[in-house]
Amino acid sequence: MAKARIKVPEVVKRGAVFEVRLLIRHPMETGFRYNNVGQKIPKNIVHTVRCMYNGAEVFHAELFPGIAANPYFSFFTTAEGSGELECVWTDDAGVTTSERAALTVSE
Amino acid sequence: MICAQPNRLSRRHVLVGLLGCLLVPLGRARSADAIPEKLVPLIRQAAGGMLPQVGRVSLILPTLAESGHSVRLRVRVESPMTPQAHVKNIHIFSEKNPRPVIARFSLGxxxxxxxxxxxxxLAGTQRVVAVAVMNDGTAWMAGAEVVVTAAACVEGS
Structure with a gap:
């Protein structure tokens, strides 16, 4: 299964505001839980998410343990040109993952 | 005897009682804008030292959440979103979670x-506060009360 899903409209009119939906598969371990032998499960959450539209940052989020497991975000941006939307996120284990979605802008 | 004093419920008592009924919701409406004491320093810090004004932000959360593990949150700020006037940051705070800061979003x-x-x-029934910081330095906020039936497990179980 993919690590994440990005959903954007297939075709957007130039200048229109469209919604971007991002779903990341991640346990978002809070660091407050214990395992069945009483040891603390180390904290491991996605702490930073950045989304770039043709290289320019359009969304940035700093996350804390209060975000639910498998974090979901939806935000808006303005269609400026065809290209791609790339989201990059990093967790406490230092793993950086990215996902892209292609976008077509009509005149 | 049950009906020993039938005149006890006087006209005056009824009127005072009715007036009380009117005042109860008013008192609640006022407390809905109040921010939890614990969050005041965090909110001040997010808003650049001052307390944000109430308004322009709408924070939509379910009034009742069956599970605190995943509660839908929508935050919307009234802003033209032009280079001259736009929202810079949105902060989400929780009253009762062990980490009161939930998220910080940066927009442009x-x-x-x-x-x-x-x-x-959400670790239990509580108030959630959203603070929006604009590019001109002003800050606005909104709060929402959520009743959580089963809290997210944070009590070390």
Whole structure:
């Protein structure tokens, strides 16, 4: 299964505001839980998410343990040109993952 | 005897009681804008030292959440989102979670619409506060009360 899903409209009119939906598969371990032998499960959450539209940052989020497991975000941006939307996120284990979605802008 | 004093419920008592009924919701409406004491320093810090004004932000959360593990949150800020006037940051705070800061979002004029949806964890029935900081330095906020039936597990179990 993919690590994440990005959903954007297939075709957007130039200048229109469209919604971007991002779903990341991640346990978002809070660091407050214990395992069945009483040891603390180390904290491991996605702490930073950045989304770039043709290289320019359009969304940035700093996350804390209060975000639910498998974090979901939806935000808006303005269609400026065809290209791609790339989201990059990093967790406490230092793993950086990215996902892209292609976008077509009509005149 | 049950009906020993039939005149006890006087006209005056009834009127005072009715007036009381009217005042109860008013008192509640006032407390809805109040921010939890614990969050005041954090909110001040987010808003650059001052307390944000109430308004322009709408924070939509379910009034009742069956599970605190995943609660839908929508935050929307009234702003033209132009390079001259736009929302810079949106902060989400929780009253009772062990970590009161839930998330910080950064937006810009390219967003077109200042609206973010996500899902949060809530450790019990509490108040959630959203603070929006504009590019001109002003800050606005909104709060929402959520009743959580089963809290997200944070009590070390």
């Amino acid at each position: 004029p390219r967003a077109g619409r200042a609206e973010v949806h996500t899902r949060i964890r």
